[in-house]
Amino acid sequence: MIVFVPKFILAITIIFEDFIRMLTFLFKKTFSNPSVNKTYLPERRKAISTIGLGLASIPFFSIIEGIVWGKFDFRVRKVTLRFPDLPESFDGYKIAQLSDIHLGSFDIQDFDKVSRGIKLLNDQNADLFVFTGDSVNNLAEEMEPWLPLLKTIKAKDGKYSILGNHDYGVYAFGNNKIAQQKNIDLLHQYHKSINWKLLRNESIRLYKENQFINIVGVKNWGQGHFPKDGDLNIASQNIKDGEFNILLSHDPSHFDAIVKNFAKKMHLTLSGHTHGMQFGIEIPGVIKWSPIKYRYPKWADLYQENGKYLYVNRGFGFIGFPGRVGIWPEITVIELKKG
Secondary structure, three states, X not given: OOOHHHHHHHHHHHHHHHHHHHHHHHHHHHHHOOOOOOOOOOOOOHHHXXXXXXXXXXXXXXXXXXXXXXXXXXXXEEEEEEEOOOOHHHOOEEEEEEOOOOHHHOOHHHHHHHHHHHHHHHOOOOOEEEEOOOOOOOOHHHHHHHHHHHOOOOOOOOEEEOOOHHHHOHHHHOOOHHHHHHHHHHHHHHHHHOOEEEOOOEEEEEEEOOEEEEEEEOOOEOOOOOOEOOOHHHHOOOOOOOOOEEEEOOOOHHHHHOHHHOOOOOOEXXXXXXXXXXXXXXXXXXXXXXXXXXXXXXXXXXXXXXXXXXXXXXXOOOOOOOOOEOOOOEEEEEEEEEO
């Protein structure tokens, strides 16, 4: 990316100038001076090449910054959501969300930097912690060195997690279902050891002052070739109409495909998966863009449809490209309000 993205931008600049040069030549040849030599073309202007180099330097230095510092530039994003049917006891309830930690991408030498992100999470003093999938890149063992740090995550009312597509081990084991299941079982043990309750097509009730909300967690469900093990019917079988529900589902495509029209209302769906492609431009109130939007229309932040909310976390870790440019690692804090 460091080599080819800047070259691409420089090439586009020069090609654009060459196009103008060709039009200038054709205009002069056709209308101005028929005696102009056929091989004549105006020389490239040094100023244009300089501008091209200047434009190319922006992604060059941005990518370097994203690799060295950007992937550790953890940001807290706070959202307040109001629901008329929220139980009164949960007015002001704070939920902290992490997603897509991808622990196999971090080097243990980065322990102090990752620790700063976990401390920032704990500083939010959340009532509930949720993790929406992709603990690892491929193998459950990638999680082991980080278990003592993850165990320090605090939340008054518990910590709940779900699986993402990478947690299955499909990229390591292919279609070997036995190996996949062993990987998932080991992840389950790891989550249990740090007091994360792994929800696999099931729901739990959280009580406050004799009132409750439901936390619903499904296995991964994603469009295309991704696993479609998430079963909302099974996960919500103990839920009655009129109850307040928060759904944990790794892939935001689940929302449009099933959740938003599901018979039992999922008031809020929390997802991740996209990482915002770890590359884009975000200026609050001005622009929010990443190439991932052409694959996932709902790729980051808050969306509302059919009276239901979807929040897509930009991810805490990284995979593939070892950095983040413009789309920073995220800690989400959602406050529920009655109203």
